Amino acid sequence: MKKKKRIFIVEDDLLFIRTTEKILKKLNYETCGSTSSGEEALEMIKGVSPDIILMDIQLKDKIDGIETAARISKAHKIPIVYLTAYASKDFVERIKRTGPYGYILKPFKDAELQTAIEIALYRHNMEKKLLESEEKHKSIIQTAMDGFFLADVTGKLLEVNDTYCNMTGYSRDELLSMGIQDLESVQKDSKRFVNLNAILEKAETRFEFRNRCKDEKIIDVEASIQYKPLDGGRLVVFVKDITDQKTVKKRLQQAQKMESIGNLAGGIAHDFNNILAPIIGYSELLLYDLPEESPQNTKVRNIYNAGIRGAELVNQILAFSRQEEHRLIPIRLQPIVKEVVQLIKSTIPTTIEIHTEIERTCNRVMADPNQMHQVLMNLITNAKHAVSEFNGRIDITLSAIDLDADNPDFHLAPGKYVSLSVSDNGHGISKEDLNKIFEPYFTTKEKGQGTGLGLSVVFGIVAECGGELSVQSEADKGTTFTICLPALEQLEHRNVSNENERLPEGDERVMVIDDEAPIAGQISETLVRLGYSVESFTNGIEALEKFEGSPHAYDLVITDMTMPQLTGDQVTSMLLAIRDDIPIIICTGFSEIINEARAKIIGAKALLMKPILRPVIAKTVRNILDAQKKETRSGKD
Known part of the structure; x- marks a missing residue:
């Protein structure tokens, strides 16, 4: 009822x-x-x-x-x-x-x-x-994971949920006294007008904008907006914080970019090393032919030195772009500093002065050489962007220091360290930015000049080596970054081999395979001058046919890695299938396919990187042939 x-x-x-x-x-x-x-x-x-x-x-x-x-x-x-x-x-x-x-x-x-x-x-x-x-x-809106606000057509906020308060750092009362324009970062009025018109025309739209928080932090948000023609018009807005999502996207793009640079550098290295190989090889042979006092000797030596510099430059590019698992080993920073300075000088205006002060007696440190290349390259590049092109100056100093417990710049245990500093006379860094410069993706450079990754990467590398990175800066006077790494105990000085030492010779029979005729000719002539009998081929298939016809006519084979029709690793496998004890050396300008470990696995005795200097090929060939003879004798015994 x-x-x-x-x-x-x-x-x-x-x-x-x-x-x-x-x-x-x-x-x-x-x-x-x-x-x-x-x-x-x-x-x-x-x-x-x-x-x-x-x-x-x-x-x-x-x-x-x-x-x-x-x-x-x-x-x-x-x-x-x-x-x-x-x-x-x-x-x-x-x-x-x-x-x-x-x-x-x-x-x-x-x-x-x-x-x-x-x-x-x-x-x-x-x-x-x-x-x-x-x-x-x-209740649903207040507990939603996405931020929410209701605004009128002028942008004034009428209602917000707790998520949006937490997202921006403002209280509800603070937000309700504000408008959308107070929260948008670097958004021009004309752009805001276009966005508003798009919303009113479509009644529903979605776009991204940058939201300024109470602590001045900028977050990237995706806004889903509906227009309701009630009470003079209302904007129902849900916002999602996509800052982390965009950060991951940037990292992926940067990784892909670095991978592309690495692939490009590898291709350039291969071709460039193949070009340099005959230049260095033939000029090296000429130096042995020409009297040291002759003018021609001086000219050829200049050609040879230029070729060596080119080869070093290729190695530096590869070191900078190579994305491999790092390993900490005892290294001297002196040659790395010299190499990086030499490389960086070719990329900056000559009006910017670079001064170095390198202490030759600095002890070694535990670090990855490729990573230290990257560290120094980043610091010098930052200095280059900070200084004027007309009176800019960059100072690079490497020295040994003793830290005590009261050192104000570093929080390291007292002891011996190696200090590497990069100073510039640029515009300096503001006190506000000094607290942010080591954050990933923070940058004060203009769009397109930097990713904001450099200093965060440098900071991580230095910390992994057990060191610290400090910065001192003053507006309009410049900035100094100082790396402090633990010094290792001084190793005994090892005698450097005499450049004029007599190279080992031989009379064995060698097959040389390289699709580049100048390289095949240069390697062959080098070996002939050392007493060997050499037969060269520019086609891997022809070389295999000749070897198959008389496999014991050769004591050693030297083959290029990257060739048409058959690659060096394929040639190696086929040669060993014909005669399993033939010693083989693989040569390459650069290859992602082959490295020392893989060369050993497929049966090669050595892997040589082009351009190959005369002492290197002389000692490698002799060592392999001597080892082969010793192995043969022990097998008979």
């Missing part, structure tokens, strides 16, 4: 109360109480909890019905219907402010009262459901 609606009556006419109670009973309502006093009504309804109140406007009490209704509405969510025989314009205005659910003029018919009550109850029920729905949606 449907429960009757409970009605409370506030009326100063007792006869009217009784008459109304009878009407309500007939209409199947229940009267849960009545009173002629507004103050009593405020107390009585607390205990009876009516579904609706019938309220007379004019009461013979301290407070009238309008004031009573206002207080009830403030304390309880109960619908109120006014009853009166007369109401002035002033009364009507006051009534409207209390949010009434109905208004009936006395006298009224039963049907009019029933209609007013049912409409008031229906409206109250709908408002209750709407409020519950709003609370439900508000």
Whole structure:
């Protein structure tokens, strides 16, 4: 059975109360109480909890019905219907402010009262459901993982959720006093206008923008926006922090870029080394032919030295671009500093002065040589960007130092260290930026001049070597970066081999295979001058056919790695299939396919990198042939 609606009556006419109670009973309502006093009504309804109140406007009490209704509405969510025989314009205005659910003029018919009550109850029920729905949606929005805000068409924020507060660092009250334009970073008004027009035209859109947080941190966000044509227009906006996502994307792009650079450098190294090989090889042979005092000797030596510098340059490019697993070994920083300075000089204007002060007696350090190349390259490149092209100066200093426990610049244990510093007379670094320069992707350079990875990478490499990186900077006076690495105990000085020593010779038979005729010719002539019998080929297939016809006609084979039709590793496998004891040397300008370990696995005795100097090939060939003879003798015994 449907429960009757409970009605409370506030009326100063007792006869009217009784008459109304009878009407309500007939209409199947229940009267849960009545009173002629507004103050009593405020107390009585607390205990009876009516579904609706019938309220007379004019009461013979301290407070009238309008004031009573206002207080009830403030304390309880109960619908109120006014009853009166007369109401002035002033009364009507006051009534409207209390949010009434109905208004009936006395006298009224039963049907009019029933209609007013049912409409008031229906409206109250709908408002209750709407409020519950709003609370439900508000709860969903407040607990959403994405940020949310509601704004008007001018951009003023009207509502925000907790996620957006946490995302930006602002409190809810702070955000509600702001507009979208206060949160957008480096967004021009014209761009903002275009975005707003796009939203109004499409009613729904999605785009990215940079959001400024309370701590001035900039985050990348993706905004999903809907336009609702209500109350003058509303923008419903959900925002997602995509800063980490974009950071990962940048790292992937940087990794792909470095991989591309490595592949490009490898290709250049192979071709360039093949070009340099005959230049260095033939000039080296000429130096042995020409008297040292002759002018021609000096000219050829210049050619030879230029070729050697070219080969060193290729090695430096490969060292810089190579992405391999690093290994910490005892190294001297002196040659690395010299190599990097030589390389960097070719990339900066000659108007920028580079000065070096290298202490020759510095002890070794535990580091990866390729990584130290990268460290120094990054620091000098940063210095280059900081100085003027007209009066710029970069100073590079390498020295041995002793640190004590009170050193203010480094938090390292007392002891012996190697200090490497790069100073410039550039614009300096602000105090604010000094705290951020080692963060990944932070950069003060213009777009396209840097990724912001350099100093963070340098910091990580130095820390991995057990050292520290410090920075001192002053605006308009310059910056100094200092690396401090633990020094190793001084090793005994080893005698350098005499450049004029007599090279080992021989009379064995050698096959040379290289698709570049000048290289094959140069290697052959070098070996012939050392006493060997040499037969050269520029085609791997022809060489294999000749070898297969008389496999014991040769004591050793030297083959290039990168050749058309057959590569050096394929030639090696086929030669060993014909004769399993033939010693083989593989030569390469550069190859991702072959390295010393793989060369050994496929059966080669050695891997030589082009250009190959005369002493290197002389000693390698002799050592392999001697080892082969020793192995043959021990096998017979």
